[in-house]
Amino acid sequence: MSEELETERNDVREDGRRPPRAVVGSHRIEEEMFGKAFDGRVVRRIWAFVSPYKMQVAVSVAAVLVFTGTQLVIPLIIRYAIDNGMVVGSPDPSALGWAVAAFALVILINYGASFVQASVVGKVAENMLFDIRRAMFGHLQKVSLSFMDKTEVGRLMSRLQGDVNSMQEFLETSVLSVGDIVLLFGIVGVMLWLDFRLGLLTLSVLPVLFIVRIFWLPLARKAFMAAHVTNSVTNGALAEAIHGVRAVQSMDRQQVNFTLYDDKAHANLRTHLTASRYAQVMVPIVDSLTGLAMAVVIVVGGSMVVNATLDVGVMVAFLFYIQRFFDPIRSLTMQYSVMQRAMASGQRLIEVLDVEIDVKDKPDAIALSPQMDGSVEFRGVSFGYNPKHPVLKDVSFRVNPGETVALVGPTGSGKSSAMALIHRFYDVQQGEVRVGGYDVRDLTQESLGRQVAMVLQEPFLFTGSVFENIRYHKADATREEVIEAAKAVGAHDFIMSLSDGYETGIEERGGNLSLGQRQLLSFARALVADAKILVLDEATANIDSYTEMLIQKALVTLLQGRTGLVIAHRLATIRGADRIIVLQNGQLIETGNHDQLMAEGGLYSRLYNLNYASFDDIPDAELEAAVEGGSQT
Numbered sequence: 001m002s003e004e005l006e007t008e009r010n011d012v013r014e015d016g017r018r019p020p021r022a023v024v025g026s027h028r029i030e031e032e033m034f035g036k037a038f039d040g041r042v043v044r045r046i047w048a049f050v051s052p053y054k055m056q057v058a059v060s061v062a063a064v065l066v067f068t069g070t071q072l073v074i075p076l077i078i079r080y081a082i083d084n085g086m087v088v089g090s091p092d093p094s095a096l097g098w099a100v101a102a103f104a105l106v107i108l109i110n111y112g113a114s115f116v117q118a119s120v121v122g123k124v125a126e127n128m129l130f131d132i133r134r135a136m137f138g139h140l141q142k143v144s145l146s147f148m149d150k151t152e153v154g155r156l157m158s159r160l161q162g163d164v165n166s167m168q169e170f171l172e173t174s175v176l177s178v179g180d181i182v183l184l185f186g187i188v189g190v191m192l193w194l195d196f197r198l199g200l201l202t203l204s205v206l207p208v209l210f211i212v213r214i215f216w217l218p219l220a221r222k223a224f225m226a227a228h229v230t231n232s233v234t235n236g237a238l239a240e241a242i243h244g245v246r247a248v249q250s251m252d253r254q255q256v257n258f259t260l261y262d263d264k265a266h267a268n269l270r271t272h273l274t275a276s277r278y279a280q281v282m283v284p285i286v287d288s289l290t291g292l293a294m295a296v297v298i299v300v301g302g303s304m305v306v307n308a309t310l311d312v313g314v315m316v317a318f319l320f321y322i323q324r325f326f327d328p329i330r331s332l333t334m335q336y337s338v339m340q341r342a343m344a345s346g347q348r349l350i351e352v353l354d355v356e357i358d359v360k361d362k363p364d365a366i367a368l369s370p371q372m373d374g375s376v377e378f379r380g381v382s383f384g385y386n387p388k389h390p391v392l393k394d395v396s397f398r399v400n401p402g403e404t405v406a407l408v409g410p411t412g413s414g415k416s417s418a419m420a421l422i423h424r425f426y427d428v429q430q431g432e433v434r435v436g437g438y439d440v441r442d443l444t445q446e447s448l449g450r451q452v453a454m455v456l457q458e459p460f461l462f463t464g465s466v467f468e469n470i471r472y473h474k475a476d477a478t479r480e481e482v483i484e485a486a487k488a489v490g491a492h493d494f495i496m497s498l499s500d501g502y503e504t505g506i507e508e509r510g511g512n513l514s515l516g517q518r519q520l521l522s523f524a525r526a527l528v529a530d531a532k533i534l535v536l537d538e539a540t541a542n543i544d545s546y547t548e549m550l551i552q553k554a555l556v557t558l559l560q561g562r563t564g565l566v567i568a569h570r571l572a573t574i575r576g577a578d579r580i581i582v583l584q585n586g587q588l589i590e591t592g593n594h595d596q597l598m599a600e601g602g603l604y605s606r607l608y609n610l611n612y613a614s615f616d617d618i619p620d621a622e623l624e625a626a627v628e629g630g631s632q633t
Contacts, residue, residue, distance in 0.1 A: 079313035170342035372436030459522030
């Protein structure tokens with residue numbers, strides 16, 4: 001909302017410190033890329049997104065098992081061809097023909113199973129990715145502002161993108177890991193079945209691999225973690241430098257910033273080189289063990305063939321199996337890291353999906369009728385972002401239908417907080433906020449939103465056309481209604497001067513428009529919404545005098561026939577209000593029109609008599625003196 005609202009939020013924190021960020025946005029979780037390899041709770045929750053596609057998953061697993069079976073059968077076919085179709089002295093041509101036919105059939109089945117598995121798993125993973133993103137977006141649209149107040153949204157969204165991708169990668173590779181496990185045990189079983197002694201001798205190299213991995217895994221995990229941390233720090237520094245490029249250039253900090261970034265980039269390079277070495281060191285080790293196992297088979301198996309205690313085909317089959325034996329081990333090693341990332345990512349996704357929605361409709365909530373009178377009433381309202389430190393304290397006032405009321409007071413007095421309660425962005429701790437005679441907690445949020453339009457100090461424009469932005473609050477508004485609203489608030493002329501008029505594209509956050517132009521579009525948006533209640537939160541701040549003149553005219557049109565609540569520091573806006581409510585330290589201390597308040601000689605009168613055009617222009621010393629004078633009175 002406004003700068004004042006942010007001030008009020010910060011003021012209520014204990015000891016003047018910001019509150020801890022939500023867990024999903026914390027640095028600890030942000031950098032925790034690796035967790036335990038299996039978390040039952042995470043798997044159960046993620047399975048909810050997989051279960052609609054469980055038939056497809058079953059088909060893909062079956063395809064992987066068939067594919068794995070063909071991998072096991074191929075060396076056996078080669079063994080049969082060698083021992084029966086290529087026997088020296090008495091070869092059997094039919095055996096060789098049968099072997100060729102079987103080989104062709106197995107290759108065909110292998111291709112079909114691989115195609116089915118890849119296509120089905122790919123579709124399931126994409127669908128699951130889509131479902132998770134929809135669920136995340138839908139939930140984040142509904143979460144209460146109290147959650148967003150304490151969450152670093154940029155980091156949250158950045159991590160959620162990576163977390164969802166991690167879950168997709170996990171699903172794709174976990175199906176393949178089933179085949180890897182079956183292939184590993186299948187190779188061991190077939191080798192022991194072909195020749196038990198040679199099989200045991202071949203497997204004797206495995207303890208070396210396990211010993212190496214015992215020492216390698218913790219060091220590699222630490223190196224990967226360090227690489228991720230430095231990568232996050234470097235990217236953060238890069239993003240900060242890009243966002244703050246104006247400040248950097250204005251203070252001639254380019255070289256200093258480059259040096260600081262260069263240090264971070266070099267640290268990132270060093271950690272990535274270390275991680276790369278650990279990632280690659282296992283490749284030559286596995287290749288060496290594969291060569292050692294093959295040497296054992298050739299030497300020992302060859303001597304057994306010479307002694308006629310082993311068939312040539314069996315030894316050749318052993319060589320094929322050894323070549324494939326370490327592939328599933330290498331794949332399962334990679335899958336272990338994928339699972340670690342997936343469990344950490346899944347935990348973060350669950351934490352966001354489980355964020356409780358504080359402000360939600362009652363089961364029996366009623367819809368606010370468009371024919372409601374438009375009144376607003378505060379009855380003994382006490383509210384604080386931290387309940388221990390209330391921003392509003394037992395505030396009561398009523399705004400009659402069609403009345404325009406201005407809320408004034410020093411920064412941090414609770415004006416913006418009061419406006420937030422009317423739209424029910426937050427719920428009060430005590431008292432009632434009533435709109436149209438109903439407690440806002442008894443109304444549906446959708447119907448309340450249709451009857452309360454807000455214009456903020458810094459209007460938010462979305463990427464799209466001018467036309468779509470003006471009718472954002474009322475998506476079914478016609479072009480005639482949009483143009484009429486733009487003309488009424490004085491925005492039509494500047495819109496028509498744009499390259500494509502109402503179809504002109506607006507850049508991110510309205511970057512290709514001036515602040516005054518963005519504000520005029522927000523007024524047109526509020527007019528198109530045709531809400532009974534209009535809330536203006538410092539809508540005339542930070543603009544030039546000419547634009548202020550246009551907006552003052554637009555205000556007259558906007559407020560006609562509507563209930564208006566205006567937070568304004570400019571005295572020209574305040575004087576035109578039907579009534580003025582003065583807040584100080586969260587309490588209502590004065591109410592009345594301009595002449596009445598001037599006659600009372602209270603805080604409003606003292607601030608007005610300081611002869612500043614805006615309450616924002618009053619120096620802190622004079623403002624404090626005026627407030628202290630009111631307290632003594």
